[in-house]
Amino acid sequence: MRSIKDELNLSEKKILLRLDLNVPLDKGKITDSTRIDKIIPTISFLLKNKAKIIILSHIGRPKGKIIDSLSLKPVCEDLKNKLNENIKLITKNLKEIDSADLFNNQGVRIIMLENLRFYDEEEKNDDEFAKHLASLADIYVNDAFSCSHRAHASIFEITKFLPSYAGLQLNLEIDALTKITSEIKKPITCIIGGSKISTKINIIKNLIPKFDNIIIVGGMANNVLKYKGYNIGKSIQEDNCDKIIEEIFLLSKKENCKIVYPEDVTVGKNLNGSPEVKELNDVSEDELILDIGPKSIKNINNIIEESNTILWNGPAGYFENPSFAKGSLEIMKKIIEKSIANNIYSVAGGGDTVALLNSVDAVNNFDFVSTAGGAFLEYLEGKELPGIKALN
Numbered sequence: 161m162r163s164i165k166d167e168l169n170l171s172e173k174k175i176l177l178r179l180d181l182n183v184p185l186d187k188g189k190i191t192d193s194t195r196i197d198k199i200i201p202t203i204s205f206l207l208k209n210k211a212k213i214i215i216l217s218h219i220g221r222p223k224g225k226i227i228d229s230l231s232l233k234p235v236c237e238d239l240k241n242k243l244n245e246n247i248k249l250i251t252k253n254l255k256e257i258d259s260a261d262l263f264n265n266q267g268v269r270i271i272m273l274e275n276l277r278f279y280d281e282e283e284k285n286d287d288e289f290a291k292h293l294a295s296l297a298d299i300y301v302n303d304a305f306s307c308s309h310r311a312h313a314s315i316f317e318i319t320k321f322l323p324s325y326a327g328l329q330l331n332l333e334i335d336a337l338t339k340i341t342s343e344i345k346k347p348i349t350c351i352i353g354g355s356k357i358s359t360k361i362n363i364i365k366n367l368i369p370k371f372d373n374i375i376i377v378g379g380m381a382n383n384v385l386k387y388k389g390y391n392i393g394k395s396i397q398e399d400n401c402d403k404i405i406e407e408i409f410l411l412s413k414k415e416n417c418k419i420v421y422p423e424d425v426t427v428g429k430n431l432n433g434s435p436e437v438k439e440l441n442d443v444s445e446d447e448l449i450l451d452i453g454p455k456s457i458k459n460i461n462n463i464i465e466e467s468n469t470i471l472w473n474g475p476a477g478y479f480e481n482p483s484f485a486k487g488s489l490e491i492m493k494k495i496i497e498k499s500i501a502n503n504i505y506s507v508a509g510g511g512d513t514v515a516l517l518n519s520v521d522a523v524n525n526f527d528f529v530s531t532a533g534g535a536f537l538e539y540l541e542g543k544e545l546p547g548i549k550a551l552n
Contacts, residue, residue, distance in 0.1 A: 161552055164206070165205070172210060173212065174214060174259070176293065179215055179303055179327075180304040182217070182219050182306075182307075183195050190238055192518065193238060194531050196235065199327070202328045203239075205328060207243075214272075215271065217232060217272075222275060224277070224279060224283075233249055239270075246268050247271070248270070249274065254273055254276075254293075257296065276313075276314055285311050285312055285316055293314060294322045300322040301324075304327075305530075305532050306530075306532035307547065308546065309543070315547040325551070333528075336530070340505070341539075344469060350375065350470075350473070351375045351472045351476075352380070353380060353381075353475050354379060357405065358398060360474075365408070369415045372418065372467075377422065377476040378475060379396040381449075383397055385421065385425075390441065392443060393427070393443045393445050394445070394446060394447065395443075424440060424452070424453030424456055425437070425438055425440065425453050426449075428447065450483075451476060451487045457486070457490045461494040467498075472495065474512060479512070488516055489520070506528075507529075508528075509529070510537075
């Protein structure tokens with residue numbers, strides 16, 4: 161992929177910059193600005209090189225209809241404040257905009273177009289829609305890795321009509337994922353959680369031949385414990401998973417990858433209950449497994465200590481209740497301790513993992529934190545992402 165840093169002449173060029181500004185909103189207020197903060201270096205780079213920027217993005221799933229609550233206006237205001245720049249939000253019908261209508265005001269170097277998903281042509285990857293978007297600019301830059309698993313007009317089709325480059329953030333994302341899937345510094349460990357093992361099975365199967373340890377935590381671990389014959393009480397679980405788990409253990413044995421699951425657990429009678437540490441044989445029918453126990457924490461931290469590379473996707477328990485956040489926080493502390501000492505390359509991703517790190521202001525203590533969600537997971541599965549394919 162060509163990086164926008166490779167383009168030598170950006171002065172006065174109009175740059176169509178595809179970003180993922182799909183931030184959570186509550187009554188028009190941004191509740192988490194991580195995605196906005198991450199793309200500021202690319203915008204600053206373009207401004208420094210005297211480019212004119214046309215921002216393309218989306219919020220939510222309006223399904224081709226104009227929905228006022230999904231306007232990019234709050235994002236535009238947030239970016240204005242963070243960049244200290246005059247940014248013009250254009251709400252006019254995007255299909256009626258002409259390139260000559262843009263940048264008439266000398267004091268405006270950044271324009272933001274309204275939510276792309278107000279137009280159903282975007283998600284249909286419509287050729288004419290992409291061609292019209294391309295007519296507004298000289299160069300296209302994709303800095304929305306988290307949207308690059310979608311073959312949408314502003315991600316895929318548009319690259320047919322303009323010189324196309326990767327943005328700084330997209331390059332960072334690819335570099336980080338390459339380091340944990342191709343250019344691996346071993347021993348390498350994956351800590352993987354989430355409620356459903358079926359949604360992560362292809363990731364686990366893709367990583368087993370490359371990784372030394374796969375540590376299964378969170379709701380997924382309950383299915384493993386049940387498969388191993390332990391009572392999991394009324395804990396969250398997924399039906400019909402024995403065949404999936406058997407596949408994981410058979411493949412791990414063949415590839416010499418160690419599968420690690422909890423040795424003890426922390427339970428509660430309900431999500432707001434009091435925590436109690438239990439041996440695996442002692443979980444009662446009326447109890448929920450909501451975190452890993454101290455023996456499990458010690459074992460996982462020992463594995464982290466011996467690892468040179470780590471991928472973390474999914475908390476160890478129900479961290480939203482501080483009583484059941486200990487496992488996740490102890491894992492995080494151990495990774496940070498090794499990161500500060502420059503003894504590990506650490507990548508974290510997934511909504512809950514990022515939320516946990518944000519809650520204790522620990523995002524900057526990891527080598528890379530991905531906000532990409534679906535694209536992050538599909539890359540780990542070994543899938544070719546349409547947005548990356550288009551740039552290549």
